[in-house]
Amino acid sequence: MSSTTTLQKEGGPTGNPGDGQPSDGLKAGLKNRHLSMIAIGGVIGAGLFVGSGGGIAKAGPAILISYALVGAMVVFVMRMLGEMAAASPNSGSFSAYADRALGRWAGFSIGWLYWFFWVVVLAVEATAGAAILESWIPAVPQWAWALIVMAVLTATNLGSVASYGEFEFWFAGIKVVAIGAFVIVGMLAVFGVLPGSDNPGAGFAHLTDAGGFFPNGYGAVLTGVLMVVFSFMGSEIVTLAAGESENPRKAVTRATNSVIWRIGVFYLGSIFIVLTLLPWNDKSITEKGSYVAALDSIGIAHAGTIMEVIVLTAVLSCLNSGLYTASRMAFSLGERGDAPKAFAKVNSRGVPVAAILGSTVFGFVAVYFNYAFKDTVFNFLLNSSGAIALFVWLVICFTQLRMRGILVREAPEKLTVKMWLFPWLTWATAALIMFVIGYMFVDDANREVVTLSTLVAGIVVLVGVVLDFRRKKALQG
Secondary structure: OOHHHHOOOOOOOOOOOOOEEOOOOOOEEEEEEHHHHHHHOOOOOHHHHHHHHHHHHHHHHHHHHHHHHHHHHHHHHHHHHHHHHHHHOOOOOHHHHHHHOOHHHHHHHHHHHHHHHHHHHHHHHHHHHHHHHHHHHOOOOOOHHHHHHHHHHHHHHHHHHHHHHHHHHHHHHHHHHHHHOOOOOOOHOOOOOOOOOOOOOOHHHHHHHOOOOOOOOOOOOHHHHHHHHHOOOOHHHHHHHHHHHHHHHHHHHHHHHHHHHHHHHHHHHHHHHHHHHHHOOOOOHHHHHHHHHHHHOOOOHHHHHHHHHHHHHHHHHHHHHHHHHHHHHHHHHHHOOOOHHHHHOOOOOOOOHHHHHHHHHHHHHHHHHHHHOHHHHHHHHHHHHOOHHHHHHHHHHHHHHHHHHHHHHHHHHOOOOOOOOOHHHHHHHHHHHHHHHHHHHHOOHHHHHHEEEHHHHHHHHHHHHHHHHHHHHHHOO
């Protein structure tokens, strides 16, 4: 399909730029408040709460630079994606844009890789949530809890897109309120003005009083980048969900414009609070987790239980959004002929039932592998999907480089959101992503992940190229 034809069709799922009503059977069931909270909370995953302690232990206070670098990379990628999504909202998002700008093989490859990434995440998050629930109610085994949470959220997604949006609104709301409260209370404790706090209120002294700001050297910043990059996954979900919103262009524009302060407050802000409340080498940061250790230092009672509730909320949010995202990508692939046609069919409520159930089945299988073959099959699935999000970001960069030219020639009025300093900042972002991927190959802790992810990506791309070649040959014949 030519770029001209595709642009005239507005990318498929959204026919009228004014009302954003889907033209392919999907229902515009997401309200503005749903999209706003998905945009705000979508960038906050369980990885922020659980994995930040390890990054602090490796890089010390310099982990803030690691978060800032990755945060800037995500801001730029979201700006590029926002430019394309505001011009042509689509439930396939970057996969549909890659299809249009780079070729059918690119849309096929990145779409299926992204689907694979999220169905593996389903198993990881279901297991993490089940571990917390089992600690509260030991009578129910962990595997049963994993099945229960998967089944409940599958039912939610099968209900309607509005039910997904409502669940995510409250899940994301809890995360946002929790981190906002943590930053405010923590800042008061940092300066010693929090009533009843056990913290000595050392101000910013802890940023340099335990070996300086770079206690483990400048190279630790790069190690920190590899450790924190995966906690940013999911920020692109809002561009997929926008296709089923009341006003997709407005939703995408708002989400794109707000990503800077979201990352600044929720990531840099909360980690900054942890590092100013405690010395970076305090053992409690790795033993209890960075947020629990920080809350304990303030004197907050039952800090561990509070964080368990918040982490469980983050896990359920990730599960909910992961299932939604995987199903909509499967739907888009089916619509473009790159997946079974059944995936592109919707019921009377505008729900792609086959796409949801197909994604759920693979998720259930992955959960089974996590319990039955954790060190073999599941470990392979986990490692082979670990770097895919970086590949997605890289494809977004190259897609935007091509799409800008298409839009300027054919529909310049749709460029309501523009990438800054184009094309130089796009190229710089792509170079940074490639550097991170390259650095993973020489890092002992990440070499297996990036190698297996690259191998799987190469196989999928090869399949995509072969299928594309056969389509073109069939058309010529």
